[in-house]
Amino acid sequence: MKTKLILNLWILLLFGLHSSFAKELMVLRWAADAESNAPYIFQDPKIPSNIIGFEVDIVNAIAQYLGVETQFVQNQWDGLIPGLYRGDYDIAINGLEITEDRKKEVNFTNPYYITHEQLVVLKGVDYIHSLSDLVGRKVGALKNSLAERILRAKGGINVLTYEGEVNAFVDMKNGRIEAVLVDAPIAIYYTAVNPEFVMVGQPIGEISYGIALRKQDTTLLAKLNWALDKLQKSGKLREILEEWNLWNFMMEKYLNDYSESNVPPKKYQYFLESVSKKSEFSERINLYIKFLPIFLKAALITLGLSILAMIVAIAFGLIIALARIYGGKLISPLAVAYIEIIRGTPLLIQLYLIFYALPSIGIKLSPFLAAIVGLGLNYAAYEAEVYRSGFFAIPRGQMEAAISLGMTKAQAVWHIILPQAIRIVIPPVTNDFISLLKDSSLVSVITMIELTKVYNQIASTYYDYLGTGIITAILYLLLGLPFIRIARYFERRLSIERRETAKLEGKIV
Amino acid sequence: MEILKVEALNKRFGEYQVLKNINFSVNKGELISIIGRSGCGKTTLLRCINCLETFDSGYLRVSDIEIDKRNGQKQNNNGNQDFETKAQKIRRKVGMLFQSLNLFPHLTVLENITLAPIVVKKEPKEKAIQEALILLEKVGLKGYENRYPYQLSGGQSQRVAIARSLAMNPEIMLYDEPTSALDPELVGEVLNVMIDLHKEGMTQIVVTHAMNFAKTASNLVVYMESGEIIEIGTPQKIFESPNDPRTEAYVRLFKE
Numbered sequence: 001m002k003t004k005l006i007l008n009l010w011i012l013l014l015f016g017l018h019s020s021f022a023k024e025l026m027v028l029r030w031a032a033d034a035e036s037n038a039p040y041i042f043q044d045p046k047i048p049s050n051i052i053g054f055e056v057d058i059v060n061a062i063a064q065y066l067g068v069e070t071q072f073v074q075n076q077w078d079g080l081i082p083g084l085y086r087g088d089y090d091i092a093i094n095g096l097e098i099t100e101d102r103k104k105e106v107n108f109t110n111p112y113y114i115t116h117e118q119l120v121v122l123k124g125v126d127y128i129h130s131l132s133d134l135v136g137r138k139v140g141a142l143k144n145s146l147a148e149r150i151l152r153a154k155g156g157i158n159v160l161t162y163e164g165e166v167n168a169f170v171d172m173k174n175g176r177i178e179a180v181l182v183d184a185p186i187a188i189y190y191t192a193v194n195p196e197f198v199m200v201g202q203p204i205g206e207i208s209y210g211i212a213l214r215k216q217d218t219t220l221l222a223k224l225n226w227a228l229d230k231l232q233k234s235g236k237l238r239e240i241l242e243e244w245n246l247w248n249f250m251m252e253k254y255l256n257d258y259s260e261s262n263v264p265p266k267k268y269q270y271f272l273e274s275v276s277k278k279s280e281f282s283e284r285i286n287l288y289i290k291f292l293p294i295f296l297k298a299a300l301i302t303l304g305l306s307i308l309a310m311i312v313a314i315a316f317g318l319i320i321a322l323a324r325i326y327g328g329k330l331i332s333p334l335a336v337a338y339i340e341i342i343r344g345t346p347l348l349i350q351l352y353l354i355f356y357a358l359p360s361i362g363i364k365l366s367p368f369l370a371a372i373v374g375l376g377l378n379y380a381a382y383e384a385e386v387y388r389s390g391f392f393a394i395p396r397g398q399m400e401a402a403i404s405l406g407m408t409k410a411q412a413v414w415h416i417i418l419p420q421a422i423r424i425v426i427p428p429v430t431n432d433f434i435s436l437l438k439d440s441s442l443v444s445v446i447t448m449i450e451l452t453k454v455y456n457q458i459a460s461t462y463y464d465y466l467g468t469g470i471i472t473a474i475l476y477l478l479l480g481l482p483f484i485r486i487a488r489y490f491e492r493r494l495s496i497e498r499r500e501t502a503k504l505e506g507k508i509v
Numbered sequence: 510m511e512i513l514k515v516e517a518l519n520k521r522f523g524e525y526q527v528l529k530n531i532n533f534s535v536n537k538g539e540l541i542s543i544i545g546r547s548g549c550g551k552t553t554l555l556r557c558i559n560c561l562e563t564f565d566s567g568y569l570r571v572s573d574i575e576i577d578k579r580n581g582q583k584q585n586n587n588g589n590q591d592f593e594t595k596a597q598k599i600r601r602k603v604g605m606l607f608q609s610l611n612l613f614p615h616l617t618v619l620e621n622i623t624l625a626p627i628v629v630k631k632e633p634k635e636k637a638i639q640e641a642l643i644l645l646e647k648v649g650l651k652g653y654e655n656r657y658p659y660q661l662s663g664g665q666s667q668r669v670a671i672a673r674s675l676a677m678n679p680e681i682m683l684y685d686e687p688t689s690a691l692d693p694e695l696v697g698e699v700l701n702v703m704i705d706l707h708k709e710g711m712t713q714i715v716v717t718h719a720m721n722f723a724k725t726a727s728n729l730v731v732y733m734e735s736g737e738i739i740e741i742g743t744p745q746k747i748f749e750s751p752n753d754p755r756t757e758a759y760v761r762l763f764k765e
Contacts, residue, residue: 395609395611397607397609397611400561400607401611401613401670402613402625403561403600404559404561404603404604404605404674405600405604405624405625405673405677406597406600406601406625406629406677407625407628407629408597411628411629415628416613419615420613420614420615423615
């Protein structure tokens with residue numbers, strides 16, 4: 001009886017704390033990548049702090065049926081499924097195709113949207129109309145997408161894969177590829193805004209999007225399917241899709257609803273209006289001014305995150321350095337191993353491990369904390385080596401003099417070696433801080449929304465990578481500038497002191 | 510009264526035997542000069558006495574603390590721990606001055622002197638400062654307490670270093686070529702401090718190349734060659750009529 005109770009507690013600890021039955025009645029926490037572009041989930045071009053998209057409308061409709069609040073959780077698209085098992089959110093909805101592979105990891109609801117792949121070429125290209133026309137040509141597709149699988153299955157096509165569709169389209173414009181095969185919604189929206197591209201040929205393949213959730217949340221699955229069913233039968237789903245200009249012949253068949261369309265595609269129109277008029281210079285400036293508060297907020301997050309991570313790096317790096325120098329045969333190799341492992345593996349992998357792997361052994365850090373710990377522990381390895389060089393710059397006689405005065409080694413390090421070493425390492429440590437500031441952009445992979453993430457979100461909404469890119473670069477520069485000045489100041493002071501010492505040693509005889 | 514005893518002390522650096530069967534003792538209040546060519550082991554001997562170096566076999570007693578390695582095999586797992594504890598105690602009784610100027614550059618003269626009494630002896634700061642000021646006056650540097658080491662000459666640095674050692678009330682002072690880094694005209698001011706200390710009854714051992722000082726100021730002179738003590742005697746004996754031809758060959762170098 002007692003053991004069973006303990007077992008149950010364990011199961012609760014491992015899986016239960018964030019599973020549906022604890023939270024379902026209050027808040028439906030749903031995750032998506034707000035960088036995933038129109039029409040899925042993206043920032044409202046007119047009010048950038050709002051997240052809109054047809055999937056947002058679907059989630060809200062479902063929540064209404066279930067009588068719960070919704071809470072949006074930002075996550076990198078690649079991390080949407082691992083994040084489910086971290087327990088940061090309960091469902092993921094973001095153009096996730098229902099595939100056999102994914103079904104092994106998560107449960108999917110019934111499809112909320114069925115669509116196809118669509119060929120897109122440059123306007124004026126008249127020799128591509130079907131898959132067969134692609135043989136022997138270079139064609140772009142999104143990585144791990146149905147489109148990629150279709151192209152590879154066809155054979156004889158030179159397939160290039162991309163992280164984001166914008167990259168594929170830009171490559172086509174630059175002549176590196178001749179066609180792009182993407183999910184139809186992407187094609188519809190991208191060609192509408194960028195008239196130099198056109199959709200060609202018949203629909204290819206079939207792709208169903210479903211809502212993903214944890215395997216164990218079967219009650220929630222049933223509820224979601226119930227709500228989806230209501231959504232379909234009430235005509236609400238069709239209305240949403242029509243508003244977004246996404247209603248298609250496949251959905252007609254799926255819902256067995258062949259009636260005439262009567263809802264104007266107003267949200268599609270709204271998007272086109274707000275995005276396509278971007279050529280006017282003054283309007284663009286107005287747009288940037290509107291973005292500024294969002295950029296500044298993100299810059300503050302980047303700065304705060306970096307400062308806290310650097311504090312971790314400085315403190316922990318010192319411990320590692322001391323362990324390496326004074327640790328003896330037992331501890332010193334451990335410190336060396338830490339430094340080599342951390343420096344020899346990518347920060348990105350370390351962040352993934354901390355964020356997605358540690359929860360499986362019971363350590364679950366919030367994104368902010370995980371970012372600080374990840375960056376901090378990584379930079380600690382570098383700081384340890386900086387300290388070590390600082391320590392070695394102190395003449396051996398200093399330690400001997402201190403020990404001859406009866407101090408223990410620890411007292412000597414604390415009172416004599418450390419204060420001198422710190423002054424030597426201030427400039428290099430400050431320089432490291434500036435590079436940490438820039439490396440902090442990597443933490444967007446663990447759901448942190450910082451400066452680079454905001455840049456990607458806004459840039460992908462407006463297909464404007466240049467203007468927003470310059471704003472972002474300037475902000476990074478401004479964040480780093482004060483610290484560059486600090487490093488210079490200490491460098492100069494140190495060199496003046498050394499020069500004076502040399503002068504006096506020569507002068508006073 | 511015998512305050513330091515070294516018996517059958519041996520030390521190797523790998524294959525190279527730096528100290529061979531060293532035997533000598535020092536009475537309280539004596540000033541001993543150790544002379545000899547560079548590399549003869551005199552600095553290593555001094556560092557062994559201060560436990561900055563370990564030795565392989567032999568016996569060392571400073572005041573009432575002994576390190577006994579005469580029956581070679583005594584080293585067990587606690588050997589190192591044991592040595593460190595005793596070394597710590599010995600260092601509390603022995604002050605040491607090095608050839609290189611190694612005041613702590615980030616501290617003022619006063620802080621240099623008061624740090625060890627405050628940290629090691631847990632003396633109240635006020636008391637440590639009072640004593641430090643007295644010591645500064647003694648080494649002729651009254652009024653220098655707020656200077657930083659880089660504002661001192663070499664001779665002044667070594668005098669502050671002596672004061673810094675004296676602040677720990679050592680029973681013995683060791684000097685490892687205290688004046689060889691100094692310009693010739695600064696040598697005197699350091700040696701004079703040592704002569705003053707001798708008058709006050711401080712036990713001192715000096716490794717030196719200043720032959721005139723060894724000759725005129727010390728009670729005993731030790732001549733070392735190739736890791737061995739060749740001869741111990743009064744300055745008169747060593748410099749005028751040494752027993753060993755090797756001693757004679759060495760002191761003759763300074764006669765011209």
